[in-house]
Amino acid sequence: METRIDRIKKQLHAASYKLTPQREATVRILLDHEEDHLSAEDVYLLVKDIAPEIGLATVYRTLELLTELKIVDKINFGDGVSRYDLRQEGAAHFHHHLVCLECGAVDEIQEDLLEDVEAVVEKRWNFQIKDHRLTFHGICWRCHDSGPNKPEKDA
Amino acid sequence: METRIDRIKKQLHAASYKLTPQREATVRILLDHEEDHLSAEDVYLLVKDIAPEIGLATVYRTLELLTELKIVDKINFGDGVSRYDLRQEGAAHFHHHLVCLECGAVDEIQEDLLEDVEAVVEKRWNFQIKDHRLTFHGICWRCHDSGPNKPEKDA
DNA sequence: TTTATTATTTAGAATCATTCTTAACTGGTA
């Protein structure tokens, strides 16, 4: 069976880049922390465990490359750092985020939900949409009273 | 008639802050450039024309204060700088943006458009929405072929 | 008014994330 890494390797090769050991280590960290939203520094610290000789600049360069190839998305939640988020395989658009103002948790919404809105924007504003960023700020299910009923699993 | 500045002054007072000359100069610049998306540095350079003695740190402090009071919104389009955007008076939510990948133009959408999506999110993810950030990346009407038909005026 | 208190400002230093520069190293190729 072809692994996720194999497919990423192919994507790199298709753009005539190599999956060097440093790049592979970086990708592995991202795969191992798919749920998280790691900063470059976070990635650096984690990747050093499995590839101690790696430099921070290499991590930055690798993340930049992966962003270019749309394997990861670079996001900014307003604290001073960029965060890197593995894109769902085959996803055309970037997924959405729920940022809790209370506890700081960042949850993900994998469903698109924006089809209708995008249709309106494309038509009314005559804007050809390539991608989007959507973040909701509010109070997560863990932090407000109306019962800790965890949301259903994403579609 | 009560001006926009007067109302902002009241908002400051309501939170027991004063509209100092430096703050007033900064607000004036923001009002004079409502269409734009100025960085702190941009604001600083402009405000220096009408209040030459002002310091960059004061501009940062003022923008931070205005952000706290939700008079302006701080946004980040992925270049390394934060930009400050005057919030529409009385708007509950922040407006949306269209960023052109071709020419870099940033257009605004003042309409909400997200009512339905937010209803779904509140219910399905049990998340109490306070605000949002929505940005579309793509090709603006000026940059693509299908005729330079400017979008209709915002609602 | 005088004095004490507090809020605000300025200038510049400090910090922190990110990018750049340079020299070294790699694997492939003639």
Place this chain on the structure above:
DNA sequence: TACCAGTTAAGAATGATTCTAAATAATAAA
């Protein structure tokens, strides 16, 4: 072997933002 393009590590440089300290202005108490 000698050469070349791609990649890397280390550290310097940059640029945005925040912090610090001292000065100033506004406010409140005496």
